[in-house]
Amino acid sequence: MNDDDERFNGPELIVTEDGSHSLYLSAMKETYHSFHGALQESEHVFIRSGLEYFSVQSDVSPIRILEIGFGTGLNALLSAIWAAEEGRNLFMDSIEAYPLPLDLANQLNYPKLIGKETSQPWFDKMHENPWNKQISIHSSFSLKKVDNKLQVQRLSLETYHIVFFDAFAPNKQSELWEREVLARVFQSQAPGGVFVTYCAKGQLKRDLKEIGYRVETLPGPPGKKEMVRGIKK
Ligand SMILES: C[S@@+](CC[C@H](N)C(=O)[O-])C[C@H]1O[C@@H](n2cnc3c(N)ncnc32)[C@H](O)[C@@H]1O
Numbered sequence: 001m002n003d004d005d006e007r008f009n010g011p012e013l014i015v016t017e018d019g020s021h022s023l024y025l026s027a028m029k030e031t032y033h034s035f036h037g038a039l040q041e042s043e044h045v046f047i048r049s050g051l052e053y054f055s056v057q058s059d060v061s062p063i064r065i066l067e068i069g070f071g072t073g074l075n076a077l078l079s080a081i082w083a084a085e086e087g088r089n090l091f092m093d094s095i096e097a098y099p100l101p102l103d104l105a106n107q108l109n110y111p112k113l114i115g116k117e118t119s120q121p122w123f124d125k126m127h128e129n130p131w132n133k134q135i136s137i138h139s140s141f142s143l144k145k146v147d148n149k150l151q152v153q154r155l156s157l158e159t160y161h162i163v164f165f166d167a168f169a170p171n172k173q174s175e176l177w178e179r180e181v182l183a184r185v186f187q188s189q190a191p192g193g194v195f196v197t198y199c200a201k202g203q204l205k206r207d208l209k210e211i212g213y214r215v216e217t218l219p220g221p222p223g224k225k226e227m228v229r230g231i232k233k
Contacts, residue, residue, distance in 0.1 A: 007173075008098040013107055017223070021109050023072065023100075030172045032071050034198065036223025039074070039113060041198060044221035046075045046164045047082055049229055050196035054162050055088060058192070062089035062142075066160040066188060068167050068176070070096035070145050073126045074110055075164050080122050080141040081114065089140045093160075097149040102127060150176055155188035163189060165197040170204065179207045186211045186232065193232040200226035 011023035011032070018037030024030070034041040055063065067075055076094055083090040105127040111119035122137050129135045131147040146153060150167070163185055167176040175181070177199075189195065195208070200217055205228060208215050213230030220227045 005098075011100065011104065013104065019109075020074075020113055021072070021107070023104075028168065028172050030168050033074070034221060034224060037221065038072075039110065041221040041224070042074050042078055045196055045198045045227050046166070047078050049218055049227065050162050050164060050194055051079060051082055053229070054194045055086065058161070060161060062091045063162065064160045064190070065090060065092040065162045065164060066155070066185070067092060067094035067164040068150055068185070070094040070099070071166070072100065072108055072110070073105065073123060074108075075166060076126055076143055077110055077114070077119065077123050080126075080137050080143075081116060081119065083141040084118070084138060087140070091134075091142045091144075093144045093146060095146045095148060095150050095153055097147075099131065099145075099147060100127075150185075151181060155184055157187055158190050160189050161193050163193070163195040165195060165199075170199060170201055177204060177207075179211065182207055183211045186213065189232045191232055195230035195232070196227070198224065198227050200228050204228060 007028045009027060011025055014022050014024045016022050016035055016038045018040045020039035022031050022033040022038040076092060079090055079092060111123045125137050126143055131145050134142050134144040136142050167173055170177040195213060205215050208230045212233060214233055216229045217226050218229055
């Protein structure tokens, strides 16, 4: 999947306030993560408020995750580590319209910062392995990176227990936050499924409610007041 949308050209490596890397798109004036800390944000929003929250309520196996925006692979790496530590099986499908060049992904400092022996080989495998194929990263974590735009990607119905909605902010990329797109994501979730995002805009909360989620506003990661979690009733 490739097009020539200039907003996504030439991401530059930056260091956020917790020492972890992120990327900056100058044409869009947008970062891939919170400037206050990429690693802290991912752990708080996606792992603790999404994955951990769901996992204590359900022993389903495998837990199926849909991620919107594979990007740097940070959420996938943290999920793989979580799966190994918790002894739970995870399948993740992660959609990405603008895959990063491998030489840029190789510079990201997440495995080093996390400091676990297995982080680097797992992270390398995630980035080096082919797109559009389900690959086992380790015995309890499989990843399928899907090289496509969310707006045109077919999503299986009632499948995903958790959605990591990690698109660029609505004021930068409104097309991914349209109600019709969110409604398709809702349809892809299993009953009781959990939707998490770092965004806490009023319009998003109204749209999620109207689509059928029970919506919770939670404390945000360091430096951000709030985040949103939706539960498919
Ligand atoms: C906020 S970044 C987060 C990425 C990732 N979760 C991470 O931790 O690095 C948003 C991601 O969405 C991707 N993206 C942009 N437009 C998209 C689209 N139409 N469909 C799917 N992904 C898209 C971007 O290229 C980027 O990687």
